[in-house]
Amino acid sequence: MKRKIFALTLCAMLFALYPSVHAQQPAKVPRIGYLQGGSIATSTHRIEAFRQGLRELGYVEGKNIIIEWRYAEGKLDHVKELAADLVHLNVDVIVTGGPTITPAVKEATTTIPIVMGYDNDPVGSGFVASLARPGGNITGLSALSPELSGKRLELLKEIIPRLSHVAVLGTSTQAGNAQALKEVKLAGQALRVQLQYLDVLDPKDIETAFRAASKERADAVLVLVGAVLNTHRKQIADLAVKSRLPAIYGQPQYVEDGGLLSYAPSYTDLFQRAATYVDKILKGAKPADLPVEQPTKFEFIINLKAAKQIGVTIPPAVLARADRVIR
Numbered sequence: 305m306k307r308k309i310f311a312l313t314l315c316a317m318l319f320a321l322y323p324s325v326h327a328q329q330p331a332k333v334p335r336i337g338y339l340q341g342g343s344i345a346t347s348t349h350r351i352e353a354f355r356q357g358l359r360e361l362g363y364v365e366g367k368n369i370i371i372e373w374r375y376a377e378g379k380l381d382h383v384k385e386l387a388a389d390l391v392h393l394n395v396d397v398i399v400t401g402g403p404t405i406t407p408a409v410k411e412a413t414t415t416i417p418i419v420m421g422y423d424n425d426p427v428g429s430g431f432v433a434s435l436a437r438p439g440g441n442i443t444g445l446s447a448l449s450p451e452l453s454g455k456r457l458e459l460l461k462e463i464i465p466r467l468s469h470v471a472v473l474g475t476s477t478q479a480g481n482a483q484a485l486k487e488v489k490l491a492g493q494a495l496r497v498q499l500q501y502l503d504v505l506d507p508k509d510i511e512t513a514f515r516a517a518s519k520e521r522a523d524a525v526l527v528l529v530g531a532v533l534n535t536h537r538k539q540i541a542d543l544a545v546k547s548r549l550p551a552i553y554g555q556p557q558y559v560e561d562g563g564l565l566s567y568a569p570s571y572t573d574l575f576q577r578a579a580t581y582v583d584k585i586l587k588g589a590k591p592a593d594l595p596v597e598q599p600t601k602f603e604f605i606i607n608l609k610a611a612k613q614i615g616v617t618i619p620p621a622v623l624a625r626a627d628r629v630i631r
Contacts, residue, residue, distance in 0.1 A: 333367075334369050337390035337393065339405050342378055343375055354399065358583075425449065456526055459604070467524060471520070545610055603628065
């Protein structure tokens with residue numbers, strides 16, 4: 305009888321202790337990777353926007369989420385190595401900082417979910433089957449860049465009413481370039497503006513393109529989105545000012561680097577929204593089932609210092625519509 309009572313007492317004690325021991329088991333803290341092509345300094349606004357998005361969803365870095373930050377520092381040949389490193393860590397999700405990063409991460413894994421901070425043409429790039437049904441391990445945000453190219457030509461026409469000849473810089477091997485050029489041509493026909501397409505496949509083509517634009521007496525320059533062009537944006541912005549050619553760009557960094565105009569999606573808003581994808585995936589959603597979303601906010605930026613250097617006057621009505629003016 306004593307043995308039976310002892311055994312029952314021991315079982316009762318162990319049963320009472322179990323919830324306490326079980327409760328002490330730490331919950332798994334999700335670990336995500338974030339891979340950016342530039343440096344921390346050049347990506348501050350986007351990184352902070354992503355962090356803000358996570359905070360609004362209840363995530364506190366270092367407490368209930370761990371972020372493995374990786375930066376290529378502008379050396380795109382290092383991207384594959386950094387992508388492989390994140391895959392080796394077996395992170396739960398990888399967030400890519402732009403179109404030049406996603407291909408390397410896609411090549412590195414077919415199982416880890418990938419969230420695009422943005423891409424100019426996710427379908428044309430081969431990252432998703434369609435915007436509504438991505439179908440693989442990649443989803444995220446589209447920058448809708450091709451469709452915005454025509455709008456940029458319209459803005460140039462507003463600023464330069466006599467506009468009749470525009471040099472268009474693009475990269476024919478860039479996903480989305482053909483569609484962007486198509487949109488510019490449609491706008492050009494409507495505005496009766498002649499276009500001069502100049503293909504920039506290599507950094508050495510940049511100066512050649514500006515010489516060709518000047519030789520053909522272009523009134524302005526429209527720069528399409530592309531890896532080669534974006535990487536050398538300071539050189540392009542400087543050459544446009546030096547050539548006294550008003551230019552419009554598809555990314556705000558060009559204007560921050562001395563360019564005249566940019567009209568683009570709000571990239572900070574896109575990266576803040578990328579946090580929502582991370583949250584949904586960590587809660588069990590599959591990237592294949594999460595539609596790629598398009599921009600809802602856009603930014604028109606004008607650099608008045610560049611306007612003065614080029615010798616162009618921005619009409620007050622256009623200036624009033626700018627989201628930001630650099631003086």
